[in-house]
Amino acid sequence: MPRALIKLPPTAKRGEIIEIKTLISHEMETGFRHSSTGAPIARDIITNFVATWNGEEIFSARLFPAIAANPFITFHTIATESGTIEFRWTGDNGYSASEQVKITVE
Amino acid sequence: MGATGRGRRPRRTHRVASRRDLLALLPAAAVGGLLPSLMVRPARATPAALKAAIAEVIGDAQLNVGRVKLEIPPLVENGNTVACAVKVESPMSATDYVKAIHVFNEKNPQPNVVSAKLGARAGRAAIATRIRLTDTQTVTAIAEMSDGSFWSHSVDVVITLGACLEDPL
Numbered sequence: 001m002p003r004a005l006i007k008l009p010p011t012a013k014r015g016e017i018i019e020i021k022t023l024i025s026h027e028m029e030t031g032f033r034h035s036s037t038g039a040p041i042a043r044d045i046i047t048n049f050v051a052t053w054n055g056e057e058i059f060s061a062r063l064f065p066a067i068a069a070n071p072f073i074t075f076h077t078i079a080t081e082s083g084t085i086e087f088r089w090t091g092d093n094g095y096s097a098s099e100q101v102k103i104t105v106e
Numbered sequence: 107m108g109a110t111g112r113g114r115r116p117r118r119t120h121r122v123a124s125r126r127d128l129l130a131l132l133p134a135a136a137v138g139g140l141l142p143s144l145m146v147r148p149a150r151a152t153p154a155a156l157k158a159a160i161a162e163v164i165g166d167a168q169l170n171v172g173r174v175k176l177e178i179p180p181l182v183e184n185g186n187t188v189a190c191a192v193k194v195e196s197p198m199s200a201t202d203y204v205k206a207i208h209v210f211n212e213k214n215p216q217p218n219v220v221s222a223k224l225g226a227r228a229g230r231a232a233i234a235t236r237i238r239l240t241d242t243q244t245v246t247a248i249a250e251m252s253d254g255s256f257w258s259h260s261v262d263v264v265i266t267l268g269a270c271l272e273d274p275l
Contacts, residue, residue, distance in 0.1 A: 017229035061222040074234035
């Protein structure tokens with residue numbers, strides 16, 4: 001089971017800009033390395049990251065092998081209404097992981 | 107250990123290679139050892155590949171310098187994890203905002219690093235992540251504005267230990 005860490009304020013004022021930090025455990029195998037026998041190691045990375053606030057997309061990113069292992073992504077958004085922020089990571093070999101965080105907007 | 111304690115001079119039974127002999131070998135060592143290591147390099151992106159990757163994003167538009175700030179340490183010990191932040195000057199209003207932020211590198215096997223999609227909803231055009239860099243090179247961040255203009259900032263980064271070169275697990 002992938003482990004994701006999300007850091008964002010539990011409450012925010014309406015219209016306030018909040019910072020969201022996300023981290024997920026993943027090897028991010030580049031596909032450019034070789035094993036000790038010389039056989040190429042197949043690529044296995046997270047290719048897409050999407051964040052939605054109550055179903056509305058607030059941020060997305062395409063990731064490439066040049067992203068370090070355990071992808072860490074920080075972005076900002078404006079707090080609009082109380083609800084759930086969902087984070088979804090998808091990648092090679094059918095990889096998919098998601099995490100939900102509740103936020104209260106006053 | 108010397109034999110001085112016994113009041114005898116150490117005997118030289120065979121000739122040790124002198125400094126002069128070793129120096130004479132240097133040119134041969136340079137040709138035999140150094141040059142091939144310069145010529146045999148792993149496959150990597152070339153400035154041409156970087157140009158092609160950037161052209162794919164900006165199309166025929168002009169690439170301006172400014173408004174973008176790429177924050178990355180100029181000297182990095184370990185290329186496997188390099189903190190990288192991009193900030194763009196923009197009012198982030200409904201009519202004037204940053205649509206996307208792209209990061210490119212010059213010498214990794216692939217020129218792309220990350221492409222992030224933003225909008226007016228972001229409030230602040232600032233992202234951060236951690237990237238891999240295989241060698242000393244130039245990293246470029248490009249911001250795509252809502253008016254269709256593109257702005258960039260490039261930073262030279264010196265890498266002591268590159269990513270991708272370590273022994274696999």
